[in-house]
Amino acid sequence: MDNASFIASLLAGAAAGTSTDLVFFPIDTLKTRLQAVGGFFANGGYFGVYRGLGSAVVASAPSASLFFVTYDGMKSFSRPTFDRLIPSNDQMAETATHMFSSSAGEVAACMVRVPAEVIKQRTQTHQSDSSWQTLKKLLKNENGEGVRRNLYRGWSTTIMREIPFTCIQFPLYEFLKKKWALATNRDQVAPWQGAFCGCFAGGVAAATTTPLDVLKTRLMLSHKSVPVLRLARQIYTQECWKVFFSGVGPRTLWISAGGAIFLGVYESVHSVLSL
Template identity: 70%
Template structure:
């Protein structure tokens, strides 16, 4: 199986499994960050509300990320090596993974951002389904335009995802490489990759919580507002500590989710790379 389909199928499995398992924690995080606080936006009721939009987008979004990431890791490394002719292998690796993951995130956000807008508005609404929320957004298209509705928070999402991925993936790849080298292996087993993904994801999640908070508030905002004006208003009305709202659920969710997301990716990628046993081999 070629690299494109390996990335496509492994990414799809990773994205879907993670969203299904950890959606309730994401709902809690979103309600903690929404204006008015957790209980004013639904509390523990309907914690799977908005799951439809997440599941529909998770497979293609994750697939698009890994297709771009895996492709760029191979194609960009020779050019980066030329940029740092005297650079260490670790510097070249880190730069390659930062660039590749950043491009992967930008591509994935073409699908992820509209799904996030629908999902988060559904999570804090008392009655809407994902489909009803999407219809409501599309009805407002004539007033503000489709881009300002479905892609509200695009710039903040990119602003959050690129720092996040520039921390997570170089660290993830470094931990895998170090663990494999310590055991005299070329690569680690999928379960070890899952542990590396959990550690890297948790560190990246905690560090970028303020960016995630701003992204959530912009997506939930019903009117067009600049990022600067939103930051100033929140700071004046709610204080600086509010920017770390949801840091616990976010770190827990992404740390555990990183284990499933990257562990599932490694597992499916490994199975497809080796090929499934034939009927005769299974009998033997």
């Protein structure tokens, strides 16, 4: 990746992440409250749906930039390797490239995203009045587990959710763009077409990975660390399997519409900066 491409991916990712969080934050709050222990109304209901916005806005630009810089860079780096490994199937090599690159991008983005998610979700469920107050509570280390473990609570589960999510979303997104461009005899789709492809791909990935999102939310909201399998068994035993799809409607709506804006803004800014 050359310097121009790096800067284009960096700025386009920052614009995409910030715009999506600002527009769809209330839906994310409703989803979090549906998934939290006690249910929707016990965690705030429809009141204060912008609680935690500060942490989301602060983290959205750097995390999205990290994702797209890594994603675009790894696509260029890894494609020759997959072409050698899968020489007889160009589509399979392309899909493997997108899966690998988007997974690497998610891991990089989670370095920023996970602490912001912990702060955001605790604020959304009224565990404090503001993102700043939540951060101060975590830094006090009242549970004795250490600041790092408190800020990165749910790290492994977030990665466990994001990799399947992105392995569905981005290969499907890139596949739809490629097919649409071929159908219209163009080298690439228009930004609005990219937004539509991102909307569809995001919705499919969101609905499929909702159970992992529920586990991630519960871990981030817990006072102390809990092994993932133990938590899953506990939820299943105490609350029934249906709870694993809590918030599937808001999550799918948020990520479908958010994917349209996120990837639409990314395509628009990237195309302008690449001229």
